[in-house]
Amino acid sequence: NHAGKPIRCKAAIARKPGEPLVIEEVIVAPPKTGEVRIKIICTSLCHSDLTFWKLKDPPAIFPVILGHEALGVVESVGEGVHEVVEGDTVIPIFLPDCGECTDCLSEKSNLCTKFPFSVSHWMDREETSRFTDINGETLYHFLSVSSFSEYTVVDIVHLTKIDPTIPPNRACLLSCGISTGVGAAWKTAKVEAGTTVAIFGLGAIGLAVAEGSRLCGAKRIIGVDVNQDKCEIGKKFGVTDFVNPGNCEDKTVSQVIMEMTGGGADYCFECVGMNSLVQEAYASCRKGWGKVVVLGVDHPNAMLTFNSFEVLYSGKSIMGSFFGGLKPKSDIRILEKRYKDEELRLDEFVTHEVEFKDINKAFELMIEGKSLRCVIWM
Numbered sequence: 204n205h206a207g208k209p210i211r212c213k214a215a216i217a218r219k220p221g222e223p224l225v226i227e228e229v230i231v232a233p234p235k236t237g238e239v240r241i242k243i244i245c246t247s248l249c250h251s252d253l254t255f256w257k258l259k260d261p262p263a264i265f266p267v268i269l270g271h272e273a274l275g276v277v278e279s280v281g282e283g284v285h286e287v288v289e290g291d292t293v294i295p296i297f298l299p300d301c302g303e304c305t306d307c308l309s310e311k312s313n314l315c316t317k318f319p320f321s322v323s324h325w326m327d328r329e330e331t332s333r334f335t336d337i338n339g340e341t342l343y344h345f346l347s348v349s350s351f352s353e354y355t356v357v358d359i360v361h362l363t364k365i366d367p368t369i370p371p372n373r374a375c376l377l378s379c380g381i382s383t384g385v386g387a388a389w390k391t392a393k394v395e396a397g398t399t400v401a402i403f404g405l406g407a408i409g410l411a412v413a414e415g416s417r418l419c420g421a422k423r424i425i426g427v428d429v430n431q432d433k434c435e436i437g438k439k440f441g442v443t444d445f446v447n448p449g450n451c452e453d454k455t456v457s458q459v460i461m462e463m464t465g466g467g468a469d470y471c472f473e474c475v476g477m478n479s480l481v482q483e484a485y486a487s488c489r490k491g492w493g494k495v496v497v498l499g500v501d502h503p504n505a506m507l508t509f510n511s512f513e514v515l516y517s518g519k520s521i522m523g524s525f526f527g528g529l530k531p532k533s534d535i536r537i538l539e540k541r542y543k544d545e546e547l548r549l550d551e552f553v554t555h556e557v558e559f560k561d562i563n564k565a566f567e568l569m570i571e572g573k574s575l576r577c578v579i580w581m
Protein backbone atom coordinates (compact mmCIF):
# COMPACT_ATOMS: atom_id res chain seq x y z
CA ASN A 204 0.00 0.00 0.00
CA HIS A 205 1.60 3.20 -1.24
CA ALA A 206 -1.18 5.62 -0.26
CA GLY A 207 0.32 8.94 0.77
CA LYS A 208 3.77 7.92 -0.47
CA PRO A 209 5.54 8.44 -3.79
CA ILE A 210 5.52 5.53 -6.25
CA ARG A 211 8.50 4.62 -8.38
CA CYS A 212 7.43 3.13 -11.71
CA LYS A 213 8.07 3.20 -15.45
CA ALA A 214 6.94 5.95 -17.79
CA ALA A 215 7.55 6.71 -21.46
CA ILE A 216 9.08 10.17 -21.59
CA ALA A 217 9.09 12.45 -24.62
CA ARG A 218 12.36 14.31 -24.06
CA LYS A 219 12.62 16.15 -27.40
CA PRO A 220 10.09 16.89 -30.16
CA GLY A 221 9.75 14.07 -32.67
CA GLU A 222 12.28 11.79 -30.98
CA PRO A 223 11.34 8.26 -29.86
CA LEU A 224 9.92 8.07 -26.34
CA VAL A 225 12.27 6.65 -23.71
CA ILE A 226 11.02 4.35 -20.97
CA GLU A 227 12.55 5.44 -17.68
CA GLU A 228 11.93 5.13 -13.97
CA VAL A 229 9.96 8.06 -12.62
CA ILE A 230 8.64 9.14 -9.24
CA VAL A 231 4.90 9.76 -9.05
CA ALA A 232 3.92 11.90 -6.03
CA PRO A 233 0.79 11.07 -4.04
CA PRO A 234 -2.44 12.85 -5.00
CA LYS A 235 -3.17 16.24 -3.41
CA THR A 236 -6.61 17.70 -2.65
CA GLY A 237 -9.11 16.84 -5.39
CA GLU A 238 -6.67 14.50 -7.10
CA VAL A 239 -6.57 10.76 -7.72
CA ARG A 240 -3.61 8.52 -8.41
CA ILE A 241 -4.44 5.77 -10.88
CA LYS A 242 -2.72 2.67 -12.14
CA ILE A 243 -2.98 2.66 -15.93
CA ILE A 244 -4.13 -0.69 -17.31
CA CYS A 245 -3.98 0.26 -20.97
CA THR A 246 -3.77 3.40 -23.05
CA SER A 247 -4.21 4.03 -26.74
CA LEU A 248 -2.56 6.50 -29.04
CA CYS A 249 -4.69 9.44 -30.16
CA HIS A 250 -3.59 11.73 -32.97
CA SER A 251 -3.27 14.68 -30.57
CA ASP A 252 -0.43 12.84 -28.80
CA LEU A 253 1.36 12.77 -32.14
CA THR A 254 0.59 16.44 -32.82
CA PHE A 255 2.10 17.59 -29.53
CA TRP A 256 5.01 15.14 -29.75
CA LYS A 257 6.04 16.64 -33.10
CA LEU A 258 5.41 20.27 -32.16
CA LYS A 259 8.59 22.30 -31.64
CA ASP A 260 6.92 25.47 -30.31
CA PRO A 261 4.54 26.29 -27.47
CA PRO A 262 2.04 25.07 -26.37
CA ALA A 263 4.27 21.98 -26.64
CA ILE A 264 6.82 21.53 -23.85
CA PHE A 265 9.46 18.92 -22.97
CA PRO A 266 10.26 16.65 -21.18
CA VAL A 267 6.66 15.53 -21.02
CA ILE A 268 4.65 12.39 -20.32
CA LEU A 269 2.16 12.23 -23.18
CA GLY A 270 -0.93 10.02 -23.51
CA HIS A 271 -4.55 10.87 -22.67
CA GLU A 272 -6.74 8.01 -23.96
CA ALA A 273 -6.68 5.33 -21.30
CA LEU A 274 -8.28 3.15 -18.68
CA GLY A 275 -7.04 2.78 -15.13
CA VAL A 276 -7.81 1.65 -11.60
CA VAL A 277 -7.82 4.03 -8.63
CA GLU A 278 -4.75 3.42 -6.45
CA SER A 279 -5.34 6.19 -3.90
CA VAL A 280 -7.32 9.40 -3.54
CA GLY A 281 -6.43 12.86 -2.24
CA GLU A 282 -8.36 14.89 0.31
CA GLY A 283 -11.91 15.82 -0.57
CA VAL A 284 -12.36 13.10 -3.18
CA HIS A 285 -15.54 11.09 -2.55
CA GLU A 286 -16.65 10.27 -6.09
CA VAL A 287 -14.23 7.35 -6.49
CA VAL A 288 -12.53 4.94 -4.10
CA GLU A 289 -9.49 2.70 -4.33
CA GLY A 290 -10.10 -0.10 -6.81
CA ASP A 291 -12.65 1.74 -8.98
CA THR A 292 -12.20 1.42 -12.74
CA VAL A 293 -12.02 4.83 -14.39
CA ILE A 294 -11.24 6.51 -17.67
CA PRO A 295 -9.45 9.87 -17.72
CA ILE A 296 -10.89 12.56 -19.98
CA PHE A 297 -8.92 15.64 -21.04
CA LEU A 298 -12.02 17.82 -20.77
CA PRO A 299 -12.94 18.80 -17.18
CA ASP A 300 -16.45 18.30 -15.78
CA CYS A 301 -16.79 19.94 -12.35
CA GLY A 302 -20.52 19.30 -12.20
CA GLU A 303 -21.16 22.63 -10.44
CA CYS A 304 -20.59 25.58 -12.79
CA THR A 305 -23.13 27.11 -15.17
CA ASP A 306 -21.77 25.16 -18.10
CA CYS A 307 -21.52 21.81 -16.35
CA LEU A 308 -25.08 22.26 -15.06
CA SER A 309 -26.35 23.15 -18.53
CA GLU A 310 -27.42 20.52 -21.02
CA LYS A 311 -26.18 22.82 -23.80
CA SER A 312 -22.49 22.98 -22.92
CA ASN A 313 -19.56 20.73 -22.13
CA LEU A 314 -17.05 23.51 -21.52
CA CYS A 315 -16.49 23.75 -17.77
CA THR A 316 -16.05 27.31 -16.46
CA LYS A 317 -14.56 26.43 -13.09
CA PHE A 318 -11.74 24.47 -14.74
CA PRO A 319 -11.49 26.04 -18.21
CA PHE A 320 -9.73 23.82 -20.73
CA SER A 321 -6.23 24.86 -21.66
CA VAL A 322 -3.17 23.02 -22.90
CA SER A 323 -1.52 23.15 -19.48
CA HIS A 324 1.60 21.32 -18.34
CA TRP A 325 0.51 21.14 -14.73
CA MET A 326 -2.13 19.77 -12.42
CA ASP A 327 -5.46 21.61 -12.53
CA ARG A 328 -5.64 23.26 -9.09
CA GLU A 329 -2.06 24.52 -8.84
CA GLU A 330 0.82 24.93 -11.25
CA THR A 331 2.84 21.93 -10.11
CA SER A 332 3.74 18.52 -11.48
CA ARG A 333 3.40 15.13 -9.76
CA PHE A 334 6.22 13.65 -11.88
CA THR A 335 9.98 13.76 -11.50
CA ASP A 336 12.64 11.64 -13.11
CA ILE A 337 15.24 9.81 -10.99
CA ASN A 338 17.55 12.83 -11.17
CA GLY A 339 14.86 15.01 -9.64
CA GLU A 340 14.04 16.84 -12.86
CA THR A 341 10.40 17.89 -13.28
CA LEU A 342 8.44 16.10 -16.00
CA TYR A 343 5.45 17.92 -17.47
CA HIS A 344 1.86 16.67 -17.57
CA PHE A 345 -0.11 16.46 -20.82
CA LEU A 346 -3.81 17.33 -21.20
CA SER A 347 -4.27 16.69 -17.45
CA VAL A 348 -3.86 12.95 -18.04
CA SER A 349 -0.32 11.73 -18.94
CA SER A 350 -1.26 8.10 -19.37
CA PHE A 351 2.06 6.89 -20.83
CA SER A 352 3.07 5.97 -17.30
CA GLU A 353 2.31 2.98 -15.09
CA TYR A 354 0.87 5.43 -12.54
CA THR A 355 -0.42 8.94 -13.07
CA VAL A 356 -2.21 11.60 -11.03
CA VAL A 357 -5.41 13.08 -12.45
CA ASP A 358 -7.85 15.61 -10.99
CA ILE A 359 -11.24 14.15 -10.11
CA VAL A 360 -12.87 16.58 -12.59
CA HIS A 361 -11.11 14.56 -15.34
CA LEU A 362 -12.26 11.09 -14.26
CA THR A 363 -15.31 9.08 -15.24
CA LYS A 364 -16.18 5.80 -13.56
CA ILE A 365 -16.67 2.93 -15.96
CA ASP A 366 -18.11 -0.58 -15.75
CA PRO A 367 -15.15 -2.85 -14.85
CA THR A 368 -16.61 -5.75 -16.84
CA ILE A 369 -16.08 -4.05 -20.21
CA PRO A 370 -12.75 -5.16 -21.73
CA PRO A 371 -10.14 -2.46 -20.95
CA ASN A 372 -8.97 -2.32 -24.57
CA ARG A 373 -12.51 -1.32 -25.59
CA ALA A 374 -13.49 0.96 -22.71
CA CYS A 375 -10.30 3.00 -23.12
CA LEU A 376 -11.48 4.09 -26.57
CA LEU A 377 -14.31 6.01 -24.90
CA SER A 378 -11.68 8.21 -23.26
CA CYS A 379 -11.10 10.45 -26.30
CA GLY A 380 -11.19 9.85 -30.05
CA ILE A 381 -14.09 7.50 -30.61
CA SER A 382 -16.32 9.35 -28.16
CA THR A 383 -15.40 12.60 -29.92
CA GLY A 384 -16.48 11.31 -33.34
CA VAL A 385 -19.66 9.61 -32.14
CA GLY A 386 -20.55 12.66 -30.02
CA ALA A 387 -20.00 15.06 -32.93
CA ALA A 388 -22.80 13.32 -34.86
CA TRP A 389 -25.04 12.70 -31.86
CA LYS A 390 -24.64 15.77 -29.64
CA THR A 391 -23.10 18.53 -31.78
CA ALA A 392 -24.79 18.04 -35.16
CA LYS A 393 -27.79 16.13 -33.77
CA VAL A 394 -27.96 14.07 -36.97
CA GLU A 395 -31.56 13.17 -37.80
CA ALA A 396 -32.83 9.88 -39.20
CA GLY A 397 -33.01 9.64 -42.98
CA THR A 398 -30.45 12.37 -43.61
CA THR A 399 -27.20 12.55 -45.60
CA VAL A 400 -23.83 13.02 -43.95
CA ALA A 401 -20.45 13.80 -45.57
CA ILE A 402 -17.27 13.06 -43.64
CA PHE A 403 -13.95 14.58 -44.69
CA GLY A 404 -11.16 12.28 -43.52
CA LEU A 405 -11.72 8.65 -42.58
CA GLY A 406 -9.23 8.27 -39.76
CA ALA A 407 -10.49 7.01 -36.41
CA ILE A 408 -12.42 10.25 -35.74
CA GLY A 409 -14.07 10.31 -39.17
CA LEU A 410 -15.03 6.65 -38.89
CA ALA A 411 -16.42 7.31 -35.41
CA VAL A 412 -18.53 10.11 -36.91
CA ALA A 413 -19.81 7.49 -39.39
CA GLU A 414 -20.62 5.17 -36.50
CA GLY A 415 -22.42 7.97 -34.63
CA SER A 416 -24.33 8.96 -37.78
CA ARG A 417 -25.37 5.34 -38.34
CA LEU A 418 -26.66 5.17 -34.74
CA CYS A 419 -28.64 8.36 -35.39
CA GLY A 420 -30.24 6.71 -38.43
CA ALA A 421 -28.50 8.61 -41.23
CA LYS A 422 -29.50 7.16 -44.60
CA ARG A 423 -26.45 8.07 -46.58
CA ILE A 424 -22.93 8.45 -45.24
CA ILE A 425 -20.42 9.82 -47.76
CA GLY A 426 -16.75 9.35 -46.87
CA VAL A 427 -14.07 11.53 -48.43
CA ASP A 428 -10.42 10.48 -48.28
CA VAL A 429 -7.34 10.60 -50.51
CA ASN A 430 -6.43 7.06 -49.42
CA GLN A 431 -8.35 4.62 -51.64
CA ASP A 432 -8.02 1.85 -49.01
CA LYS A 433 -10.47 3.85 -46.89
CA CYS A 434 -13.23 2.91 -49.33
CA GLU A 435 -13.30 -0.71 -48.10
CA ILE A 436 -12.49 0.23 -44.48
CA GLY A 437 -15.29 2.79 -44.49
CA LYS A 438 -17.88 0.16 -45.43
CA LYS A 439 -17.23 -1.63 -42.13
CA PHE A 440 -18.23 1.55 -40.30
CA GLY A 441 -21.39 2.28 -42.25
CA VAL A 442 -19.94 4.53 -44.96
CA THR A 443 -22.28 4.06 -47.93
CA ASP A 444 -20.52 6.19 -50.58
CA PHE A 445 -16.87 7.04 -51.12
CA VAL A 446 -15.24 10.03 -52.82
CA ASN A 447 -11.50 10.09 -53.51
CA PRO A 448 -10.52 13.72 -54.27
CA GLY A 449 -7.79 12.29 -56.52
CA ASN A 450 -10.42 10.69 -58.77
CA CYS A 451 -12.69 13.71 -59.22
CA GLU A 452 -11.05 14.76 -62.50
CA ASP A 453 -11.86 18.39 -63.21
CA LYS A 454 -14.40 18.69 -60.41
CA THR A 455 -13.96 19.73 -56.80
CA VAL A 456 -15.13 17.39 -54.05
CA SER A 457 -17.95 19.78 -53.21
CA GLN A 458 -19.16 19.77 -56.82
CA VAL A 459 -19.19 15.97 -56.75
CA ILE A 460 -21.08 15.91 -53.44
CA MET A 461 -23.56 18.53 -54.67
CA GLU A 462 -24.35 16.33 -57.67
CA MET A 463 -24.51 13.11 -55.64
CA THR A 464 -26.95 14.62 -53.16
CA GLY A 465 -28.92 16.98 -55.37
CA GLY A 466 -28.07 20.13 -53.42
CA GLY A 467 -25.67 19.15 -50.67
CA ALA A 468 -25.32 16.97 -47.60
CA ASP A 469 -27.35 17.81 -44.49
CA TYR A 470 -24.26 17.54 -42.28
CA CYS A 471 -20.56 17.82 -43.16
CA PHE A 472 -17.77 16.92 -40.74
CA GLU A 473 -14.16 18.03 -41.13
CA CYS A 474 -12.00 15.39 -39.44
CA VAL A 475 -8.55 16.08 -40.88
CA GLY A 476 -7.53 19.44 -39.49
CA MET A 477 -6.99 21.20 -42.80
CA ASN A 478 -8.53 24.61 -43.27
CA SER A 479 -9.08 24.20 -47.01
CA LEU A 480 -11.20 21.16 -46.16
CA VAL A 481 -13.44 23.18 -43.86
CA GLN A 482 -14.16 25.43 -46.87
CA GLU A 483 -14.83 22.35 -49.01
CA ALA A 484 -17.14 20.96 -46.31
CA TYR A 485 -18.96 24.30 -46.17
CA ALA A 486 -19.41 24.23 -49.94
CA SER A 487 -20.66 20.62 -49.75
CA CYS A 488 -23.58 21.20 -47.41
CA ARG A 489 -27.18 22.01 -48.13
CA LYS A 490 -28.17 25.66 -48.14
CA GLY A 491 -30.84 26.63 -45.62
CA TRP A 492 -30.10 24.01 -43.01
CA GLY A 493 -26.69 22.47 -43.69
CA LYS A 494 -24.36 22.16 -40.72
CA VAL A 495 -20.55 22.04 -40.90
CA VAL A 496 -18.91 20.53 -37.85
CA VAL A 497 -15.22 21.31 -37.28
CA LEU A 498 -13.41 18.48 -35.49
CA GLY A 499 -9.95 18.45 -37.03
CA VAL A 500 -7.03 20.23 -35.42
CA ASP A 501 -5.04 22.51 -37.73
CA HIS A 502 -2.01 24.49 -36.61
CA PRO A 503 -2.87 26.44 -33.42
CA ASN A 504 -2.63 29.78 -35.27
CA ALA A 505 -4.54 28.76 -38.42
CA MET A 506 -7.46 31.01 -39.41
CA LEU A 507 -10.68 30.20 -41.26
CA THR A 508 -11.89 32.58 -43.97
CA PHE A 509 -15.45 32.73 -45.30
CA ASN A 510 -17.16 35.14 -47.64
CA SER A 511 -19.53 37.17 -45.44
CA PHE A 512 -22.27 37.39 -48.09
CA GLU A 513 -22.17 33.67 -48.60
CA VAL A 514 -22.43 33.02 -44.87
CA LEU A 515 -25.35 35.44 -44.78
CA TYR A 516 -27.47 34.08 -47.59
CA SER A 517 -26.54 30.41 -47.40
CA GLY A 518 -28.21 29.88 -44.03
CA LYS A 519 -25.57 27.26 -43.23
CA SER A 520 -24.09 26.81 -39.76
CA ILE A 521 -20.47 26.25 -38.83
CA MET A 522 -20.04 24.56 -35.48
CA GLY A 523 -17.07 23.60 -33.38
CA SER A 524 -17.20 20.28 -31.56
CA PHE A 525 -14.91 19.79 -28.59
CA PHE A 526 -14.90 16.21 -27.25
CA GLY A 527 -17.91 15.72 -29.54
CA GLY A 528 -20.01 18.03 -27.38
CA LEU A 529 -20.13 15.24 -24.79
CA LYS A 530 -20.38 15.85 -21.07
CA PRO A 531 -17.69 13.56 -19.66
CA LYS A 532 -19.44 12.44 -16.48
CA SER A 533 -22.92 11.85 -17.91
CA ASP A 534 -22.66 11.08 -21.63
CA ILE A 535 -19.89 8.47 -21.48
CA ARG A 536 -22.22 6.35 -19.39
CA ILE A 537 -24.73 6.41 -22.25
CA LEU A 538 -22.11 5.33 -24.82
CA GLU A 539 -20.97 2.61 -22.42
CA LYS A 540 -24.53 1.27 -22.25
CA ARG A 541 -24.91 1.35 -26.02
CA TYR A 542 -21.69 -0.67 -26.33
CA LYS A 543 -22.96 -3.24 -23.83
CA ASP A 544 -26.28 -3.40 -25.72
CA GLU A 545 -24.27 -4.17 -28.86
CA GLU A 546 -25.42 -1.01 -30.62
CA LEU A 547 -22.21 1.04 -30.54
CA ARG A 548 -19.28 -0.72 -32.17
CA LEU A 549 -15.85 -0.28 -30.65
CA ASP A 550 -14.02 -3.52 -31.47
CA GLU A 551 -13.47 -2.59 -35.12
CA PHE A 552 -11.45 0.48 -34.17
CA VAL A 553 -8.69 -1.52 -32.47
CA THR A 554 -6.38 -2.45 -35.34
CA HIS A 555 -3.22 -3.04 -33.29
CA GLU A 556 -2.12 -3.84 -29.74
CA VAL A 557 1.42 -3.57 -28.34
CA GLU A 558 3.20 -3.92 -25.00
CA PHE A 559 4.27 -0.76 -23.19
CA LYS A 560 7.93 -1.37 -24.02
CA ASP A 561 7.01 -1.15 -27.71
CA ILE A 562 5.13 2.16 -27.41
CA ASN A 563 7.17 3.72 -30.23
CA LYS A 564 5.69 1.12 -32.56
CA ALA A 565 2.26 2.66 -31.91
CA PHE A 566 3.63 6.02 -33.09
CA GLU A 567 5.12 4.45 -36.23
CA LEU A 568 1.85 2.72 -37.11
CA MET A 569 -0.11 5.94 -36.78
CA ILE A 570 2.44 7.94 -38.78
CA GLU A 571 2.31 5.34 -41.56
CA GLY A 572 -1.49 5.59 -41.54
CA LYS A 573 -1.74 1.87 -40.80
CA SER A 574 -3.63 2.01 -37.52
CA LEU A 575 -6.94 3.38 -36.35
CA ARG A 576 -6.36 2.67 -32.71
CA CYS A 577 -3.31 0.93 -31.29
CA VAL A 578 -3.85 -0.17 -27.69
CA ILE A 579 -0.76 -0.10 -25.47
CA TRP A 580 -0.87 -2.55 -22.56
CA MET A 581 1.00 -1.55 -19.41
Ligand code: CXF
Binds near residue numbers: 250251
Ligand atom coordinates in the same frame (compact mmCIF):
# COMPACT_ATOMS: atom_id res chain seq x y z
C1 CXF B 1 -7.45 17.62 -28.38
C2 CXF B 1 -8.06 18.60 -29.29
C3 CXF B 1 -7.12 19.71 -29.60
C4 CXF B 1 -6.53 20.33 -28.39
C5 CXF B 1 -5.95 19.33 -27.47
C6 CXF B 1 -6.93 18.24 -27.15
N1 CXF B 1 -8.38 16.65 -28.03
C7 CXF B 1 -8.11 15.36 -27.95
O1 CXF B 1 -7.33 14.69 -28.54
Ligand code: ZN
Binds near residue numbers: 249250252271379380
Ligand atom coordinates in the same frame (compact mmCIF):
# COMPACT_ATOMS: atom_id res chain seq x y z
ZN1 ZN C 1 -7.34 12.62 -28.05
